[in-house]
Amino acid sequence: MSRAKAYAALNAHSELVPYEIERRTPGPDDVQIQILYCGVCHSDLHTARNEWRNTLYPSVPGHEIVGRVVAVGEQVRNFKVGDLAGVGCMVDSCGHCPSCHDGEEQFCDHGFTGTYNGPLHGGENTYGGYAQSIVVKESFVLHIRHHEKDLAGVAPLLCAGITTYSPLSRWGAGPGKKVGIVGLGGLGHMAVKIAHAMGAHVVLFTTSAGKIDDGKCLGADEVCVSTDPEQMARHAGQLDFILNTVAAPHALDPYVELLKRDGTMTLVGAPAESHPAPNVFGLILKRRRIAGSLIGGIRETQEMLDFCAEHGITSDIEQIPMAYINTAYERMLKSDVRYRFVIDMASLA
Template sequence: MIRSKAYAAQNKTSGLAPFELYRREPAADDVQIEILYCGVCHSDLHTARGEWPNTLYPSVPGHEIVGRVCAVGSQVRRFKVGDLAGVGCMIDSCGHCHSCAEGEEQYCENGFTGTYNGPVFGGENTYGGYSQTIVVKESFVLQIRHAADDLARVAPLLCAGITTYSPLRHWRVGPGTTVGIVGLGGLGHMGVKIAHALGATVVLFTTSPGKIADGRRLGADEVCVSTDDAQMAAYANRVDFILDTVAVPHDLDAYLSLLKRDGTLALVGAPAAPHPAGNVFNLILKRRRIAGSLIGGIRETQEMLDFCAEHRIVSDIEVIPIDYINVAYDRMLNSDVKYRFVIDMASLADA
């Protein structure tokens, strides 16, 4: 067994503190990664604080993992010691259901195994990236083609990047389409960057006038302050696709009315309480759709990483030491970060 320092929550009120865990020795098809950086996701907070059901304690969050390969099993062919590598939200799935066969492991009918908090439908706990090392089978390890100097800013792509890339690709966003991005946070700022790189006309919808300049800097062609009724009315029936990244309950009808006929409002934000019930006529009169999207499969996640490397897309981040994590969680709740925290895992040595 491989001993590793980590940070864990012991229960929903304990906060995160130093913890020691053990990883398995690499099997024939395993890759061991020395974790250099780990992004901080709202999912980490919800899980550690027991705000989502079925948290397994002790909880070691972290599913935006980048680092350097330090050992490989005898059957590993795509990685060698010294390579840069990443691990996202999943470390396993059943491998034989319809979704897995199509490379959509995130929708595994038998439940994928999360990088932390174990299998979706229950099972042994798993420990995430707030730790020094991780061992993952090769088929769930991702190749990093960004420059090593960008590694910290690449980490959030493993969740925020793929969460926004997957629906943009699924609904065929590209040149000639007008795309709305709702919210400019950890997810939204990646949505703006990726939609822009895909060639779409990008409209950012934000409640914060103070984010107008930042939205344009990140790639938005237009910015609409969504609390201004006149500004919102100007976009009625003009938008092909809207990606809603906001993770608090809000009025979806305000955005449905902006869609053209056959337009789609895709939800990727996951609020703790339901959105208010919508007006069905906003759907049926224009054949509009409300849809949802999770992350992406391993194949699509690798595609996203390669696309972002080609287009020089990385996340806007604030690097923190591990002992700052509880403060970082509170700041996240107050939207006090532009736009993603990333932990420098070298700080674990002194934690």
């Protein structure tokens, strides 16, 4: 065992505070990583404040981790000391169910083990990336290639990147497809970049006219202010696919009406309360679908990282010291970040 400095939530109502955790000694198939950067996801805040009613305290959030390998177990074959590596939302799964065999560990029949707030080794709590180091089994560690110049911007790819890449890939975003992206936050700005790189015609839907220029700079071909009925009407029945990244409850019907026959809207935002039920006639009259998607498996996450490296894609970030995290949470609630906070973990030392 080794000790590591971290920041933790001790209960649902207090701020995160400095804390010391234990990390296991690397086993034969483990990789030990010195954490360089960790992105700040809205899920971190949900968990720290027990908004999903499942938090194990003390809680050390953080599942957008980029670092450098400092030790490997004797059976590790694909990583060596000095390599750059990433860890996303999962650190284990059963490995035996159909989903795990298909490389879709996020849908493990027995539940994947989260990088934080997840049972591991007989029930102990897992601690995430708001810490100096982490030890993870090799099969859940990702290679960071050709991104050395912007490692901080890579960190959010481990959640925001794969959360948007997976559905865009699965539903065929690419040349000849008109793809809508709803929301321009941490997820939405990654979705715009990735859909553009895939070759789709990208239409961004935002409630904020102040984000029109940003949307176009990020790769949107068109930007629609979704509170304007006339602008929305211009896109009625025009979209092959919509990726809805908004994590607050909102009416889905206006977006369903934008889909072509057989079009799909996939939800990746996780609101604390459910969206209003959609009008079923909007679905059945055009054979439209509303679907959901959850991050991606390890194989697909590596595919996403390599795709982003090939296309020069990183997240637009604001880099912060660890001690700023509570202020960052309050700003995140106000959507006061363009577009992802990333912690410089050197500040923890």
